[in-house]
Amino acid sequence: MIGHQEWAGRAMRPVFATQHHIDGADEPGGGAVFTVVSPRDGRVLAEVADAGAAEVDLAVAAARRAFVRGPWPRLAPAERGRALLRLADLMEEHRESLALTISLEMGKPIKDAYEIELRAAISTFRWYGQLADKLTDESPHTALDALALVTREPAGVVGAVVPWNFPLTIAAWKVAPALAAGCTVVLKPSERSPLSALALARLATEAGLPPGAFNVVAGDGPAAGRALGLHPDVDVLAFTGSTAVGRHFLRYSADSNLKRVWLELGGKSPNIILPDAPDLDRAAATAAWGIFFNQGEMCTAPSRLLVHSSIAERVTEAVVARARELRVGDPLDPATEMGALVGEAHLEGVLGHVETGVGQGARLRTGGSRTLADTGGSYLEPTVFDRVAPGMRLAREEIFGPVLSVLAFDDLDEAVALANATEYGLAAGLWTADLSTAHQVSRALRAGTVWVNCYEEGDLTVPFGGMKQSGNGRDKSAHALEKYTELKTTWIQL
Missing domain, CATH: 3.40.309.10 (Aldehyde Dehydrogenase; Chain A, domain 2)
Known part of the structure; x- marks a missing residue:
């Protein structure tokens, strides 16, 4: 790893993605911006496009088009897997710049950002890329005059809202299995750490994910997060953050389309x-x-x-x-x-x-x-x-x-x-x-x-999640796919 002076020198001339990434392209939105300040020294890092309901609508519409008419859900699982593997390779190629971005935007030691956070995020995309074509459906034994099929199908448009403490790792825990399952995704990172997620979106497009498959909108919880939680065209909402905010997402679901809400919340371990x-x-x-x-x-x-x-x-x-x-x-x-x-x-x-x-x-x-x-x-x-x-x-x-x-x-x-x-x-x-x-x-x-x-x-072989007011559902492992798939029964009378 390079030394302190080299990292500090790079921090003086960073280049950040600062616009939303929607439908495979950067999107400035309506012109509103918010400031990202580094906790390292109080320095302003960037002015980032600030999403409200209009930008969330654009992103969800792109994800819905990609799900209904686009190639991503219809690709062979092995093809989806190869795209995720290409994304992991690009993250490895840009590992130093991603680690620097994380360290600057949320204060994590650069060694931990590079050796732990990026290792975990890259490994997650690789693991689900390799798993994508290894899922099987079921054919239960029934009467001799019938054939029953149980198929696992992508759940639709996934909204993912993630925190600032592990901005790429926790994003990967939600985005990778959702994409592997054939869903399309709108990711909203924390307004404290949006820069690494926006960089990830660009890499995903470079890796060959089709337009609308993976979208990122930057903004705060009361505006962008609420809009995503209330959106009637979001089928699944996955959230990691505080228990108080988790309650809001359950209310948003009840007040909109009863979308499934998966929560990984606080702890006092x-x-x-x-x-x-x-x-x-x-x-x-x-x-x-x-x-x-x-x-x-x-x-x-x-x-x-x-x-x-x-x-x-x-x-x-x-x-x-x-x-x-x-x-x-x-x-x-x-x-x-x-x-x-x-x-x-x-x-x-x-x-x-x-x-x-x-x-x-x-x-x-x-x-x-x-x-x-x-x-x-x-x-x-x-x-x-x-x-x-x-x-x-x-x-x-x-x-x-x-x-x-x-x-x-x-x-x-x-x-x-x-x-x-x-x-x-x-x-x-x-x-x-x-x-x-x-x-x-x-x-x-x-x-x-x-x-x-x-x-x-x-x-990644073992699931992660909580009981009681620490949430529901599981990240990591094959069990994470349960959040982003629906079981369909087809009964054929012979």
Whole structure:
């Protein structure tokens, strides 16, 4: 990977796509624009076309034409797959510029953008490209005088609304399976991170996706997101973001055409460390990595560390020590371990949670203050609280920042009760050397993913999604195709 100075030099002369991409071409829309500011240093990156209902109408109409009359749904699945593979190759070819764009627009360390975000996004398009022609229909056994066929058909026009924390990875999790299934897509990225998605749209057209198959509109949630959610010609809406906004999309569905809505929402994930954990030092190091990775801007972040009282102080001290040595700095420095939060408003919100935690009696062990303010960027120290009570806001509300809450427990039943005492159910971690405990606790935890003696592990073969108010449906794996297909039964009397 190139060095800090080279990345910083490139950041001074970036070239961004700033117009919507509709029907295979750039589209300026009605002339309204919004400003994208880099949380790295507060610098304006670009003025981007701002979509309202009119631009969303254009994009949905293009996607509908492409679905009803265009070639994409009618291509052989292998042909669709090859187009997705070409797109993955182009993303690899432009990997450095895409990583730079992500790092600048949302503050992610460049090393993570290049090695983790782009690897995941590229792998997703490749995986679904390879899967496209390997799906099979069914022919159930019926009476001898009939033939029953169960076919899986593309659901239609998909609206995808994705957040800023992993702007290309989460977009790929929705766009790739939808396209592989033969759907057409309108993607609305976050207004905080539209530049990487607009670049992706151009690459998709270059890869040979036909006009209207993949469209991108930039704009905010109240205007563009709402228009997409209410649009009567959108058949499926896939959303990743906050639980509050997820509720809006369910209402939009009810108020329009009862489109299917698939939601991946917030989390307040517990990470349980038992005294028999096979390696307490590794468990503590992973707990610290999990909450501070991506500046804590992770829906799966293990923000509640549940530790048996007999080892609580040892584990907490290890996490605090790691937090204090973590390198917070310029996202464009490959040595940086934690970059900038996405923006000033978000930083102020996280600082508000810190202030509330102190006010409610939790003990601030380290961090909790803004740092690197002279850069003009939005940086926060890695923050650890202990003596957190279950009823405190620190233990209940999603903070979406590098803030860890440590809660102690005395027995396994208490640990499970604490872990499940949340409206969320996205992910959980468990550290134990006992196989029976691992199975029993994993079954008892109300979470879509449970990691045992690790955290944030997995690949595209396994599904990802939540329970309770963390949402429904699954991204990743072959199961994701269930969101973008309809089952049709054809009964033939012989």
